[in-house]
Amino acid sequence: MEWNIAAESISLVMLGIIWVYARKGSRLPSLKNRIFQWCVMVTFSAIFTNILSTIMIYNYAQIPMWMTWTVTMVYFVLTPLMGLAYFLYTLSVIYADSGQIKKIAAVGVIPGAIYILMILSNPFSQWIFGLNMSDGYTRGPFISVTYLIFYAYCLASIVVTLVNHKRIDREIYRILAAFPVLAVAVIIVQQAYPNVILSGSAATCALLIIYLHLQNRQISMDYLTNVPNRQELLDMLGLMLKKVPKKKFVLAVASLRDFRQINNACGQQKGDELLKIICQFLKKIGRRENVYRFSGDEFALLFTHEDEAQIRQCMNDIQARMEQPWQVDEYHFMLNMVIGVVQYSGEGESLERLVNSIEYAVSQAKSGKYGQICYCDKEMLEKLERRRKVIQVLKEKLDDxxxxxxxxxxxxxxxxxxxxxxxxxxxxxxxxxxxxxxxxxxxxxxxxxxxxxxxxxxxxxxxxxxxxxxxxxxxxxxxxxxxxxxxxxxxxxxxxxxxxxxxxxxxxxxxxxxxxxxxxxxxxxxxxxxxxxxxxxxxxxxxxxxxxxxxxxxxxxxxxxxxxxxxxxxxxxxxxxxxxxxxxxxxxxxxxxxxxxxxxxxxxxxxxxxxxxxxxxxxxxxxxxxxxxxxxxxxxxxxxx
Incomplete structure (x- = not known):
């Protein structure tokens, strides 16, 4: 039997491009991001082994049989695992902050585990496929299980999405419901034309939808400075507070003063160039992966491993640099910058309180009461908490x-x-x-x-x-x-x-x-x-x-x-x-x-x-x-x- 692997070869190239760009995207070590990387890796490996297996089967007489057996078995293991990977990705999006994900995932992997046992026993049972020197490659009586497992995981993804449609964003709901349907549709086409291999194409199409709408680097990166944006910082902080609540870290936000005047005087383009130059400087001062664009003229620096002396030295270096002019083409600028600094003590503060604290520290630095750098200490945090409670009382009194x-x-x-x-x-x-x-x-x-x-x-x-x-x-x-x-x-x-x-x-x-x-x-x-x-x-x-x-x-x-x-x-x-x-x-x-x-x-x-x-x-x-x-x-x- 002859197979057409042109579609698989094109899909492998496309998937390689997706993989390269996906690795430049969000650095957030969330479960969703880790599973997406696993989806890409499993899909790439499945397509690669599929193409390699096809070539080896064509030339089985010239290639050691054990090698052809091994590569083909790996392909048959990975093909349904693509469906499992997408199912787990759906779970990671819907149940990101829920303990239910472990229970559902544990049940979900059972069909895949049973199928893998079938593959491992295939050299003896030849239920899925057979290989010998006289007949070459032959299909086993249960080869349809391979597709049924893939279908089952795609169907499970759709069911989980439909059941939870009220708890997820409408746009995300449409994406999660669409990609498994597309994958199933492509596989059905392959069933009609068995000599055209499309399993990898189906998976690549699904991954492309996920990447463009849920994993695109533009979602997490600031387009101008090419550093992670505010939402990425909030997601990172939220993940740290959830996964390692006792770990101490320091968050600093540097805010430029009167930056709008530069845009008004020299134009938006010069202002953008200046922001990029300042961002590059901050990436050299702190860890480049821990610099974020907090807002239009504010940058955040996250310190997770540095000690107090290193952080203060970093703050001093920033202050010293701000006393010197910045140059963009023929323009020279003198800028004022204030910095708010908050230390997370590991005492279980919420993300909202942490963000409020850093914004309060920046506002206090702007007021000039604490100099250009305001370290939000325990006393200031107590004042902020008191202010929060006063606001709550005012709102309650206002409501009634x-x-x-x-x-x-x-x-x-x-x-x-x-x-x-x-x-x-x-x-x-x-x-x-x-x-x-x-x-x-x-x-x-x-x-x-x-x-x-x-x-x-x-x-x-x-x-x-x-x-x-x-x-x-x-x-x-x-x-x-x-x-x-x-x-x-x-x-x-x-x-x-x-x-x-x-x-x-x-x-x-x-x-x-x-x-x-x-x-x-x-x-x-x-x-x-x-x-x-x-x-x-x-x-x-x-x-x-x-x-x-x-x-x-x-x-x-x-x-x-x-x-x-x-x-x-x-x-x-x-x-x-x-x-x-x-x-x-x-x-x-x-x-x-x-x-x-x-x-x-x-x-x-x-x-x-x-x-x-x-x-x-x-x-x-x-x-x-x-x-x-x-x-x-x-x-x-x-x-x-």
Missing amino acids: ESFQMYYQPIYSVKSGRFFYAESLMRIPDSPIGPIYPSEFIPVAEETGLIVNITYIILDKVCKFINHLMSKGIYVGSIHVNFSALQFSQPNLSERVLEIIRSNGTPMSAIKIEFTESTLAESPQVVTDFTMKMKEHGIKMGLDDFGTGYSNIATVINIPFGTVKLDKSLVWVSMKNENSALAVKNLTRTFKELGMKVIAEGVETEAQRKLVVDFGVDQIQGFYYAKPMPEAEMEEFMLAQS
Whole structure:
């Protein structure tokens, strides 16, 4: 019988190309990657032995029979093992993080093991094939088992994929379902044309689909710098935490400062060239296989074997190099770089916590508090964990709107009454104890939670005003603080008006306050918002005057109803006559412009007399009243009315 091995020869070349490129891809020692390499090796060996066996059978009279027997037996062993390899690869993708894979794989290899025993006994039984000098190669009565085993493993791959379709990504599901079907289809064609050998072609087609969609180096490598990307780093860290949770390692992320300016000034192409040069430098400093592109202008270095002295020397070398210019063609650049460093202690931290830690370390390095290199020590990690818990509490309070509102009365000098108050959010109790505004307000602003929190505060204030009015208590206005982040919202005016209208609260009973820094950041946006609020009768106030950097002309041109002097101005005026004179003149100026002036932070009789001498209209501070919850505030207002 004659066989056509042209397709197998072409498949062998294709498979060799896949093998070369696959070895340049992901270096992650995951089960999926290891099994894929095994799939390639088994398939290559099967095709090679198939071609070699065919040639030897054609020339069996000139080749020692034992050699032909051996090569042919190896081929028959490897052919169904290709199906087993693909089946195990499917398991490694679907059950990557599950302990079930060992049990399923153990059951799955049983048919293959039985078949191998048949092959090993074939020289005696000749169930699969026979070879002798008189007849040459002959098929055995059970040769169809070879194909049945392959079919069985392909079918098992499809069944496992279908059963688990809900737990895997849709794209991966389609790939895992497609490649065994294609392999079976090619084998069926071979059954129809037995003289054309296509088993290797079927396996190569399946491997090509897997490589292009699941093992392609572009999935794990950064196209620009040719180093592993962020996802590859995360996968590597996750694997290390799972496989060797007690092993200590150090992760450093180097972040370039103001790199966007280089792109803007010299163009994207020069910026890309510079990134490649910097990456090559980092690969020489650390282990080249442990350098990753963490983000656009950030690179990660993973230290798994180096000691502390080596790591610090590496950091020092990077710093020393950054003090020298970088050259791209005719351009010379001086760059600033900060580095965050985190050591995994082997105490079972999660991947999420590790990533949060390194990002926090980089942000702290950028802040300049710790120099250009920030080593995230135990104390910093505890702060980060505390911050994480604060964020969780804020989210929970936001979801059920359960944070408490406190109100601090504001004294009117002229009437001697308390018609005004400032609303203050408080978290007196939580799973981590009381959280004070000095801690949760910055976190809320950094995370953006402050936006929705402010809307809920406004809603709660409206409801409280309505409640006081229903009790016959007169309310001049209650102040609500807006952060700078609030003014980044495109529909801010509409949202504010909607909340007040839905509650049926008088517009004049609401006063929105924001700080000088907010005004300095977005003067035009704030001005437009203020004008819009004035049209509807909502009052506006400037909070903490004296702590920001706004232009006094800008302040004068915005129709504020009130200007609140920061407590620092009051306190410094107690010690310095010149400061007192300046604040007094400022107060007079604001009043002449038609604004009311509020002095905050007044705690003593001497401070009260001082601000009254300044000519302020209202006073806020512990001297008169501390912030109090709604029930106490109601009693306070009721008593004084």
